[in-house]
Amino acid sequence: MKRHRILLLVWLLSDIIVFCAAYSAAYFLQVGPILSTDFVFGKFFAVTLVIAPVWLVVLATTRTFGLTRNQATIRNAAYIGYSSLVGVALFTVGYYFTYKEFFSRMLLIYAFILSGGATLIWHILWQQIERSLLRRNPPAFPTLLVGVTRESRALLKTMRERRSALKPVAILDGRGVKDTEIEGVPVLGKLNKLEETLEKKKITHLIQGSDLEQSINLLSACRNRGITYIVLPSVFGIVERDESVESLEGVPVTVVRPRARWWSWFLR
Amino acid sequence: MHAFILAGGFATRLWPLTESRPKPLLPLVGKPILTHLVENIPKDLPITVSTNAVFADAFHEWQSSLRPTPYAPIQILIEDTRHDDHKLGALGAVAQWITDAKIDDDILLLTGDNYLGCSIDAFVKSARPGTPLLAAHDIGNLERAKQFGTVVVDKSQIINRKSQIVPVASFEEKPPNPKSTLVSTGCSLLPRSTLPILLEYAASHPDNVGGIFEELLRRKISVDAYVFSEPWFDIGSFEAYLEATLSLVGHNVLSGENAVMEKTECAGSVVLGKGCRVINSTLENVVLFDQCTIEDCDLRDCICDDGCELRGIDLRKKMLRKGTKLIRKD
Numbered sequence: 001m002k003r004h005r006i007l008l009l010v011w012l013l014s015d016i017i018v019f020c021a022a023y024s025a026a027y028f029l030q031v032g033p034i035l036s037t038d039f040v041f042g043k044f045f046a047v048t049l050v051i052a053p054v055w056l057v058v059l060a061t062t063r064t065f066g067l068t069r070n071q072a073t074i075r076n077a078a079y080i081g082y083s084s085l086v087g088v089a090l091f092t093v094g095y096y097f098t099y100k101e102f103f104s105r106m107l108l109i110y111a112f113i114l115s116g117g118a119t120l121i122w123h124i125l126w127q128q129i130e131r132s133l134l135r136r137n138p139p140a141f142p143t144l145l146v147g148v149t150r151e152s153r154a155l156l157k158t159m160r161e162r163r164s165a166l167k168p169v170a171i172l173d174g175r176g177v178k179d180t181e182i183e184g185v186p187v188l189g190k191l192n193k194l195e196e197t198l199e200k201k202k203i204t205h206l207i208q209g210s211d212l213e214q215s216i217n218l219l220s221a222c223r224n225r226g227i228t229y230i231v232l233p234s235v236f237g238i239v240e241r242d243e244s245v246e247s248l249e250g251v252p253v254t255v256v257r258p259r260a261r262w263w264s265w266f267l268r
Numbered sequence: 269m270h271a272f273i274l275a276g277g278f279a280t281r282l283w284p285l286t287e288s289r290p291k292p293l294l295p296l297v298g299k300p301i302l303t304h305l306v307e308n309i310p311k312d313l314p315i316t317v318s319t320n321a322v323f324a325d326a327f328h329e330w331q332s333s334l335r336p337t338p339y340a341p342i343q344i345l346i347e348d349t350r351h352d353d354h355k356l357g358a359l360g361a362v363a364q365w366i367t368d369a370k371i372d373d374d375i376l377l378l379t380g381d382n383y384l385g386c387s388i389d390a391f392v393k394s395a396r397p398g399t400p401l402l403a404a405h406d407i408g409n410l411e412r413a414k415q416f417g418t419v420v421v422d423k424s425q426i427i428n429r430k431s432q433i434v435p436v437a438s439f440e441e442k443p444p445n446p447k448s449t450l451v452s453t454g455c456s457l458l459p460r461s462t463l464p465i466l467l468e469y470a471a472s473h474p475d476n477v478g479g480i481f482e483e484l485l486r487r488k489i490s491v492d493a494y495v496f497s498e499p500w501f502d503i504g505s506f507e508a509y510l511e512a513t514l515s516l517v518g519h520n521v522l523s524g525e526n527a528v529m530e531k532t533e534c535a536g537s538v539v540l541g542k543g544c545r546v547i548n549s550t551l552e553n554v555v556l557f558d559q560c561t562i563e564d565c566d567l568r569d570c571i572c573d574d575g576c577e578l579r580g581i582d583l584r585k586k587m588l589r590k591g592t593k594l595i596r597k598d
Contacts, residue, residue, distance in 0.1 A: 176280070190280040195287060213586070217284045220592040 001204070003140045004165075007130050008065060014126065015059070015119065016052045019087065022118040023048040026110035039103055047095045055087035055115075064123065067141070067165050071123040080123070084116035131163045139167035144203045145185070146194075146218060147210030148177040151234035155209070156183040166205050170197050174211040194221060203227055208235055269392070269457075270373050271315040272365060274358050274477070275302065275327070275380030276347050278320070281505050284589035285573055290323040291503065292380030293330055295557060297516045297539060298524060300330060301503055302380050306342065308388045313376065316369075318345045318361045357474030363467050372460055377477070379454025383512055385498030388455065394433050394494050395457050400484055402436070403455035404493040405500040416451035416502070417441045417478030421493050432495040439485055441478035450493070452478055453500050462489065506587055510569060513537050513555055524558070541574070557590075 027044055035041050062079035063069060069076060088108050095103065134140040143166040145152055156168055160183050171177075171187045172194060179187050188197055191214065197203065198221065206222050208215060208231045215231065222229040233243050233254065243256045279291035286294070292302035302317070309315060319327050324346045331342055347361055356364060362377065376392060378384075386403065395401040404419045421434040440446070458466060462484060469483045484491050501512035517537035523529065527540040529547075536553035540546065543559045552568040559575045566582040573590040580596030588594075 174280075174283070191283040192278055192280045192286065194283075214284070216583075216586060216592060216594065217589040220589055220594075223593070224591065 001140065004067070004134060007133060011065065011126055011130065012056060014122065015056055018118050018122045019052045019055060019115055020045070020048050022115035023091070023111050026107055026114050029110050029114075030104050030107040043099055044095070044103075047091060047098060051087065051090040051094050054090055055083060058086045058090075059083040059119075070162065071120070071127045076123070077120050080120050081116050084112050084119065087115055088112045128163075131165050134165045135163060135167045138202075139169065141166045141204045142169040142201050143167060143205040143207060144169070144197060144201065145171045145207045145209055146173070146191070146214075147208060147235070148173045148179070148182065148187070149210045149234060151232055151239060152207070152209030153182055155207070155232065156185060160184065166207075168207075169201050169203075172197060174214060194218075198225055198227065205230060208232065210235060212236070269313055269376055270371060271309050271313045271376040271378060272362060273302070273305065273315065273317045273378045273380045274361065274454075275317050275319045275323075276356075276358065276361055277381065278322070279381070279504075282503075282509070282587070285509075285571060285587055288573070288590050289326050290319060290380075292317075293323075293326055294381075294503065294509070295541065296383060296503065296509075296512060297522060298541075301383055302330065303334070304383055305378060305380065306334070308384060309376070309378075310389045310392060315342045316345050316365060317342060317380065318347060318365060319380075320347045357470075358477045359466070359470040359480065360474030362477070363470035363474070366463055366467060371463070374460050375458045375463070377456045377458060379477075379502075381503050382454040383499070383501040383503060383516075384453060384455055385500055386494075386496035391455065391494050391496075392457060395459075396433070396492060398459050398461055400459060400462055400481070400489070400491045401433075401457040402481060402491065402493055403453045404450045404495050405453050406450050406495070406497070408449050410446050410449055413446040413449050413451055414442060414444065417481070418443055418446045418448045419450045419452055419493050420448045421450060421495070434493050434495060436481070436485065436491040436493050439478070439481040439491070441476060441482060450495065452481070454502065456481075465489075506571070506585075509571065510553055510555070513539060514553060 064076060064079055088111055145168050159168060168185045171182060171185050172191055174191050176190050177187060181187060205228045208218050212235050219229050238256055243254050245252055246255045275292040279286035282291055293300045327344045331344055345365060347356055391403055418440050419436055420438040422437045466480055469480055473479050481491055499515050501508060503509050503512055514537045517539060519536060521534050521538045523540045524542040526542060527544040531548045532546050533550045538551045539555045541556050541558035544556045546562045549562050549565045554567045555571045557574045560572050561577045563579045565578045569585045570583050572588045575591045576588050577593045581594045
């Protein structure tokens with residue numbers, strides 16, 4: 001946990017540096033390799049420094065810093081793009097209200113492209129560094145998988161290949177699967193080993209992959225020990241990856257809709 | 269004669285109820301299954317309970333709870349195994365005990381997770397000297413019989429009509445195609461003359477308790493069956509546990525010490541453990557262990573371990589682990 005907090009802090013600070021560097025690059029791209037007296041770099045950078053933390057908060061609201069978020073996805077790129085757009089708007093308003101001066105619109109386009117692009121690239125790079133450090137033994141987030149199914153096997157494979165921040169360290173299976181290990185993760189037995197495994201392996205995350213009837217008990221064990229509980233949709237028979245977690249009158253619900261045109265996504 | 273109770277299983281099918289206690293110590297209608305069994309054993313028989321190291325403390329605690337005891341001394345024999353794959357095997361445990369304790373006596377062999385409605389005293393008294401005897405019960409279902417040792421008896425040669433002693437024609441342990449719905453109930457008597465055969469057989473089949481009867485019959489040693497019609501339950505699963513409770517409690521409510529129930533509708537069998545508190549709820553075939561709090565809930569076919577707290581929840585067919593808290597927040 002401590003390791004993750006330190007890495008998160010470094011990540012946030014580095015993002016501010018990347019943001020300021022991107023805006024500085026936009027300035028010099030627009031003005032040229034000089035310090036203009038008409039459009040003073042000092043004033044420009046001061047506003048950038050002030051709005052950077054606000055931009056970071058906007059970025060954080062998209063949950064891009066989430067432990068399980070994969071940075072190299074279109075969705076994540078869209079969130080970063082949205083935050084960069086808000087950053088540009090914040091800069092425009094901030095600069096105008098501070099100095100009552102107008103400036104080049106091209107600069108804003110450069111700032112948007114450079115801050116968005118640099119942030120995305122940095123996030124993808126940082127993800128590799130962070131995951132590598134979090135998975136180093138002893139792993140920061142030892143994870144227990146309960147229930148061996150085709151879906152959970154596939155998940156283990158994906159987690160290994162993508163070097164997930166959650167490192168599976170043990171598997172339990174209510175029905176007693178015959179494998180002794182799956183994707184390099186040891187199968188320790190049936191659910192009667194739950195407490196022992198949670199204790200010995202210092203589990204921080206539990207992923208339920210089957211045994212629907214035991215959901216309440218697994219959740220209870222997690223609540224008692226402050227463990228994060230994750231359940232695969234396949235436990236409920238949802239295997240087509242077309243589910244989404246939405247809100248029904250403020251209550252979070254898992255939704256599976258009939259197939260529709262792509263643009264209907266905006267009208268749900 | 270010496271009674272030997274097998275109680276060394278890890279009982280994974282009844283998880284999470286067996287998370288903090290072994291299966292023979294699960295409460296059934298107000299007291300542990302093992303206590304039901306021990307109370308049924310003739311008082312003058314010494315008893316040995318064989319278990320594994322994981323549950324050693326629980327059995328010692330249970331033993332203490334029986335004091336002052338009207339029974340003959342109970343010895344807890346701890347098999348030094350902590351995992352399923354290290355077990356001696358049920359028959360292996362019997363053989364080791366016979367060897368280590370130098371037993372040279374008839375053995376009453378019992379399974380700690382079985383509820384026997386018949387009198388063990390009557391069973392023991394029905395035995396013919398030198399003839400192995402097993403208690404058999406007709407479960408009336410060939411499909412279910414696949415899970416047990418099935419017994420085919422020769423009804424033309426009933427030995428004692430009053431106590432239903434019949435020679436066993438054949439015995440099959442967990443057969444894929446049972447020939448009979450009469451099953452062995454985990455209660456048998458092995459005369460001392462058969463102990464060398466048991467030791468020999470256990471060396472090659474340490475897990476197969478029922479197999480000893482196949483072996484005896486193979487060696488042309490006659491085996492008798494004591495056929496009884498009183499209730500019998502092998503409490504190996506959630507369904508079996510509820511079925512046993514329904515059969516023993518009937519459509520009634522059984523309340524433990526200091527249990528409180530207010531504004532609650534009950535159907536089927538309902539068992540409340542010590543200090544349970546049930547308010548404004550609907551319960552149908554529900555067993556609550558000790559100190560549970562149920563408020564504004566609808567529970568059907570549920571078993572809740574000690575200290576569960578449920579408020580504003582509907583549940584069906586669930587076993588809840590010790591200390592589960594489910595509190596609906598609107």
